[in-house]
Every structure is written in C-alpha cells, then in structure tokens.
Amino acid sequence: MNSNFLYDPLGPNGRRHARYMTAVGALVGLAIVASILAQLASRGQLDPKRWEILFDIKTGVPQVLWQGFLSTLRAAAIAMVLALSIGPVLAIGRLSPNRMVRLVTGAVVELCRGVPLLLLMLFAALALSRLGVDFSLLWLVVLALVTYNSAVFCEIFRGGIESIDAGQTEAGLAMGLSRGQVLRGILLPQAVPRMLPILVSQMVILLKDTSLGFIVGYSELLRAGRSLIDFYGNRHALQIYLAVAGIYVATNLTISFLARGITARHAAHPRRSVLSASPAHTDAYRPPIDPSSITPSESPWNVKEPTK
Amino acid sequence: MQVLIDNARLLASAFAMTARLATAAGLFAAVLGVLLTIARLSPVALLQRGGAVYVEIVRNTPITVVFFLVVFVLPQVGLVIPTYSLAAIVALGLYMATFVSEAVRSGVNAVGRDQAEAARALGCSFADEMRFVILPQALRAVIPPLTNVWITLVRNTSVAAGFGVVELTAAGRRINFVDPEHVVPALVWIVVAYLVIALGSAGAGRALEKKLAVLR
Numbered sequence: 236m237n238s239n240f241l242y243d244p245l246g247p248n249g250r251r252h253a254r255y256m257t258a259v260g261a262l263v264g265l266a267i268v269a270s271i272l273a274q275l276a277s278r279g280q281l282d283p284k285r286w287e288i289l290f291d292i293k294t295g296v297p298q299v300l301w302q303g304f305l306s307t308l309r310a311a312a313i314a315m316v317l318a319l320s321i322g323p324v325l326a327i328g329r330l331s332p333n334r335m336v337r338l339v340t341g342a343v344v345e346l347c348r349g350v351p352l353l354l355l356m357l358f359a360a361l362a363l364s365r366l367g368v369d370f371s372l373l374w375l376v377v378l379a380l381v382t383y384n385s386a387v388f389c390e391i392f393r394g395g396i397e398s399i400d401a402g403q404t405e406a407g408l409a410m411g412l413s414r415g416q417v418l419r420g421i422l423l424p425q426a427v428p429r430m431l432p433i434l435v436s437q438m439v440i441l442l443k444d445t446s447l448g449f450i451v452g453y454s455e456l457l458r459a460g461r462s463l464i465d466f467y468g469n470r471h472a473l474q475i476y477l478a479v480a481g482i483y484v485a486t487n488l489t490i491s492f493l494a495r496g497i498t499a500r501h502a503a504h505p506r507r508s509v510l511s512a513s514p515a516h517t518d519a520y521r522p523p524i525d526p527s528s529i530t531p532s533e534s535p536w537n538v539k540e541p542t543k
Numbered sequence: 544m545q546v547l548i549d550n551a552r553l554l555a556s557a558f559a560m561t562a563r564l565a566t567a568a569g570l571f572a573a574v575l576g577v578l579l580t581i582a583r584l585s586p587v588a589l590l591q592r593g594g595a596v597y598v599e600i601v602r603n604t605p606i607t608v609v610f611f612l613v614v615f616v617l618p619q620v621g622l623v624i625p626t627y628s629l630a631a632i633v634a635l636g637l638y639m640a641t642f643v644s645e646a647v648r649s650g651v652n653a654v655g656r657d658q659a660e661a662a663r664a665l666g667c668s669f670a671d672e673m674r675f676v677i678l679p680q681a682l683r684a685v686i687p688p689l690t691n692v693w694i695t696l697v698r699n700t701s702v703a704a705g706f707g708v709v710e711l712t713a714a715g716r717r718i719n720f721v722d723p724e725h726v727v728p729a730l731v732w733i734v735v736a737y738l739v740i741a742l743g744s745a746g747a748g749r750a751l752e753k754k755l756a757v758l759r
Contacts, residue, residue, distance in 0.1 A: 240656040241677065242669055245586055256587040264593065274621040349694070349741035350734050351701035354712050358730050361719055365727060439603065446605035450705040457607055473619050480608045487603035 280473050288471050289478050296463055296475070303459025304482060310373055310455060311442045314380035318441070321381065322388025327418070329393050340389075347386035352444055355379035356451045376448035376455075384441050391433055395426035428498075435494035439487045446483070456482060546725040547732055550718055554729075557714035558736055564631055564700040564710060565740075569693060571636030576643025583648060594644070602641040606702050610634045614706060631703035635696060642692045650685030651677060683755050690748030694741045711736055 245253060275281050288294050328340030347355075356379040363370055370378065399422050407417035449457040460479040464472045547554065582594035601609070613634040617624065624630040654677050662676040704713035715733045719726040 239584075239586070240659045241584060241651070241672070242586065243663060249586065253587045256585075257589045260587065260589045260593070264589075271620045275619060278619055280619055345742065346734075346738065349698075349738045351698040351712060351737060353701040353704060354715065354730070354733065354737065357712065357715055357719075358734070361726050361730065443603070443605040446607040447702065449607055450702075457605070457611070473616050476608070476611050476616055480604050480612060483605055483608060484600055484603045488599070491603075 275473075285471055286474055288467065289474055294467075296467075299459050299463055300456065300478065300482065303454065303456035304486075306373075306453070306459075307442070307445050307455040310376050310380065310445045310448060310453065311438075313373075314377045314384060314445075315438055315441055317377070317381045318384035318388050321385035323392050325385060325389035326392035326396065329389060330396060332414070344386040344389050347382050348390070350383075352379055352383050353447050353450060355382055356447060360451060372448070372451065372453040375451065376445065376453045379447075380441060380444060383444075384437065387437055388434070391430055391437065392426070395430035396422050398429060399425050431498050432494070435491065435498075439490055442487060442490070443483065546718070546722070546729045549722070549725075550714070550729065553709075553714050553717065554711075554732070554736075557709055557711045560628065560708065560710040561697070561700050561736075561740075564628065564635065564703060564708070565693075565697045567632045568635035568639060568700070569696055571632060572639035572643050572692075572696065575636060575640035577647060579640060579644040580647045580651070583644065584651065598641045598644055601638060602645075604638075606634070606638050606699050607705070609638045610702060610706050613637070627707040628703070631700070631706060631708050635699060635703075639692060639696050639699070642695065643689070646688035646692055647681075647685055649688060650681040653684040654680045683752070683757075686748055686752045686755070690745060693744055693748075697737070697740050697744070 272281070279285070288296050290297065292298070325340050325344055328336050329344065331337050331340075356375060359370070359375050359378050359382075363375075396418075403421050403425070404417055407421045408414070412420065445453075445455055446457045448455050449461070452458070454462070457479055460475045463475050467475075579594045579598060582590040583598075585591060604612075610631070613624065614627075614630050617633075624633060658676055658680065659672060662672040667676065700710055701712040703710055704716065709717065711733050715726070715730050718729045722729075
C-alpha cells in the first residue's frame with residue numbers, strides 16, 4: 236500500500252534533506268549495531284564455538300529444536316482446524332434472528348475474548364483436574380487456544396458477513412431463498428475473500444500463542460529451547476533463544492507470504508473487481524472489513540458501527 | 544466471596560500490578576509506535592525500511608519469546624534491567640509498539656489520497672495539511688483499532704506471570720498453591736477482573752468514538 240500520499244514528490248531541496256537524514260540514520264544505526272557487537276564480543280558471545288552447537292547434529296540441539304517445532308505445529312494445526320469449524324457456528328448464532336440465541340452467543344464470545352489465554356490454560360488445567368478429567372498437556376493447550384480463537388474467528392466471520400450490503404440479503408430473501416441459502420450462496424462467497432487477510436493474520440497469532448504452552452509445561456519449541464539451555468548451561472542461552480526466535484519469525488513470515496499470494500490471486504479474480512468497488516462507498520472512517528485497510532490486530536474487537 | 548476476602552491483599556496488589564504494567568507498557572508502546580509510524584511514513588527510504596523491518600520481525604515473534612530476549616539477552620548487550628516488572632514493561636512495550644504502529648498507519652491510510660491532495664491543492668503547507676485535514680480524521684479512525692490494541696495489551700500482561708511478576712494470573716497460581724480447595728472461585732473472580740478492564744475499555748472506546756463522530 237502506498238502511504239506516500241501525505242506529501243508531493245520531493246524537490247531538490249527535499250531530496251537533499253532526505254539524503255542528509257539517511258546519512259544521520261545510517262550513522263546512528265551503525266553506531267548501535269557496533270556497540271551491540273562490541274558488547275557481545277566482550278562477553279565472548281560471538282565465539283564461533285558457541286554458535287556451532289546450533290548446527291552440530293552430534294550435540295542433539297537441532298533434533299530437539301525440530302521436535303519442539305513439530306509440537307508447536309501440531310498444537311497450532313489442531314487448534315486451527317477446530318477453531319475454524321466452531322467460529323462460523325458461533326457467527327451464525329450471533330447473526331441469528333432469534334434474540335435469545337444472539338444474546339447467549341454474544342455473551343460467550345465476549346467472555347472468551349476478554350480473558351488472557353494464559354489464564355484460560357491455567358483455568359482448564361485446574362478446573363478439569365478438579366472435575367477428574369485428565370487431559371494431556373497438548374489438549375490443554377489446544378483447548379485454551381480453541382476457546383479463544385473460536386471467539387475471534389466468530390467475530391471475523393460476523394464482521395465479514397455484515398460488511399456485505401444488506402440489499403444482497405434482501406434481494407436473496409425476496410427471490411424466495413431461505414436464510415441458509417442466502418448465507419451459503421450469496422453472503423459467504425463474497426465475504427470469505429474479504430476476510431482472508433485477517434483470517435491469515437489471526438492464524439499467525441494462533442501459532443505464536445502456542446508458545447504460552449511453555450508456561451503450563453507443554454514441550455513446544457520454546458520449552459525445547461529452555462530444556463537445551465538447562466542441559467548445556469547459560470553458556471549457550473543467547474544463541475538458543477535467538478535460534479528459537481528466528482524459527483518463529485521465519486515460520487510466520489512464510490505463512491504471511493503464502494497467504495499474500497493467495498489473496499493476490501483472489502484480488503486478480505474478475506468477480507472481485509466488482510465487489511472491491513463497494514467498500515469505497517461505505518463509511519470512509521472505518522470500512523467495515525475492507526481487508527486492505529484492516530490492521531492485523533491481535534484481537535479484533537470489532538467496536539460496533541454507530542447506527543445512522 | 545469468602546475466597547475474595549481471604550486473599551484480598553494479594554488480589555488487590557495483583558490487580559494494581561496488572562493495571563500498572565498495562566498503563567506503563569501502553570505509554571511506552573504508544574510513544575515507540577508513533578515514532579515507528581513517522582519513520583515508516585517519512586520520505587527517507589532508510590527510515591521507512593528500518594521501521595518496516597522492526598515491525599515485521601517483532602510482530603512475528605511470540606510475546607513469550609520477546610520476554611526471554613529482554614530478560615536473558617539484553618543483559619548480554621550491556622542493558623541490565625533491574626526489576627522483573629520493569630523488564631515486563633519493556634518487553635510488552637517493545638512488542639505492542641508494532642501493533643500501535645500498524646493501527647496508526649491504517650488510520651492515516653483510511654483518510655485517503657484525495658483528502659491529502661485536495662489540502663495541498665488548496666495551498667496548505669505540510670503542517671497545515673496534517674493539522675487540519677489528515678490528523679483530525681486519522682485520530683478518529685484510529686480509536687477502534689487502538690482500543691483493540693489496548694485490550695490485547697491488558698491480556699498480554701498475563702505473560703509476565705511466567706517471569707516472576709505477581710499480577711492477576713500469577714495471583715491465581717499462587718492461590719492454587721496455598722489454598723487449592725478454593726482456586727476455582729478465585730479464578731472466576733480473576734476472570735471477572737480482566738473482563739471488567741476489557742469490556743470497560745471497549746465501552747469507553749465506543750463512547751469516545753461516538754462523541755467525536757461527525758456527520759459526513
């Protein structure tokens with residue numbers, strides 16, 4: 236997205252100023268990097284021997300990190316599938332013509348969204364063991380992730396469906412379609428492409444949130460890193476933490492990159508071009524769910540549209 | 544109710560800690576986030592690139608990992624943070640600043656090219672354009688996403704429980720150790736406390752939005 240509409244293209248003076256700022260910025264940046272490297276070197280952190288451990292199969296480090304990574308993916312994949320199936324059901328509940336159904340699902344969704352994930356995990360662990368249900372750590376993490384993300388997916392689906400012009404529903408109903416048919420045949424085909432970017436960014440958040448499982452003891456990537464540090468001592472702490480962070484960043488960037496490809500293909504679809512014209516006519520402050528203007532926020536609390 | 548009275552002191556101080564973490568980290572994130580946005584919207588390519596790289600990397604790192612980096616890796620570059628709660632504030636602030644930046648940037652983008660060009664066509668200087676045209680609209684557009692960011696921040700303060708800070712979630716854990724019989728009602732109260740903050744903030748955001756709304 237081009238954000239540079241705030242000012243005209245720079246003239247000779249402006250360009251000179253920009254060059255000056257570039258030089259200052261580069262100097263400051265270099266100074267920071269140099270001082271960080273100097274500090275690390277003075278503590279011996281740049282010693283290649285300390286970094287070798289990450290790549291040496293004999294130390295077992297790559298294997299342990301790989302196993303942790305797989306556990307992270309496993310928890311995230313299970314939670315994603317479950318939350319993506321429960322979320323739309325909740326969304327249908329929130330859009331139901333029945334007032335009671337709307338209120339109850341609304342309350343459940345708000346409850347699940349407002350509570351920290353970590354507290355949900357703690358709650359699940361303590362309350363379930365009290366009830367005598369014995370969950371494995373994996374399912375404990377999955378349960379909490381599903382509870383929270385179903386609520387978030389519900390709000391994404393609801394926002395997407397509500398962003399479709401009401402005339403579409405009215406036209407469908409007037410033609411004698413049932414509500415279900417309108418939803419399947421008219422609303423979802425238009426809403427899903429609009430929701431894709433925000434759905435994907437929520438999936439990235441879900442993947443990141445699996446790392447909270449570390450605090451309740453699920454042995455995912457971060458915990459694998461911790462156990463390696465316990466085993467090899469603090470000598471390699473910096474290297475292992477940075478490796479763990481790098482794996483997360485690389486995975487999430489890959490997901491976002493793949494998703495961008497899919498979204499771009501949708502945008503290129505000829506049917507989209509008619510649809511994408513509509514958000515421009517809606518409230519320019521906050522197009523309901525025009526994906527291009529929506530920030531991937533960690534919890535999309537759609538604050539309600541003011542009714543006109 | 545009894546559990547609330549028995550643990551009144553612990554829960555009250557835990558609630559205060561959650562509130563303190565959230566406000567301090569929120570201020571830190573707001574300042575850093577706005578600076579990042581300015582860098583990303585500036586005409587200097589290096590600053591644009593730098594801001595974007597920071598946002599992309601930090602936003603794709605789990606908050607738990609950010610905590611570890613702040614607690615264990617920053618001392619290695621000579622930045623020792625004296626207390627756990629201060630470390631938590633730094634970690635939360637560094638992390639949430641990326642979300643603030645994304646929200647503010649989308650707010651500016653929501654104003655649209657036409658408005659900016661019209662302002663310049665009328666002869667506004669950059670300062671006038673920002674002051675009279677862009678910012679009044681962008682600040683309104685930014686209220687709902689910033690409310691979301693704030694609620695996310697409040698929820699994320701719970702991660703500090705894993706790093707030696709006794710806030711609400713850690714208090715729940717502690718009650719489980721000393722008084723496991725009554726931990727479930729205690730947790731219910733803690734959930735209520737979080738919901739009060741979250742729903743209260745959402746309501747406040749909505750009210751502020753309504754108050755500032757203009758007919759167009």
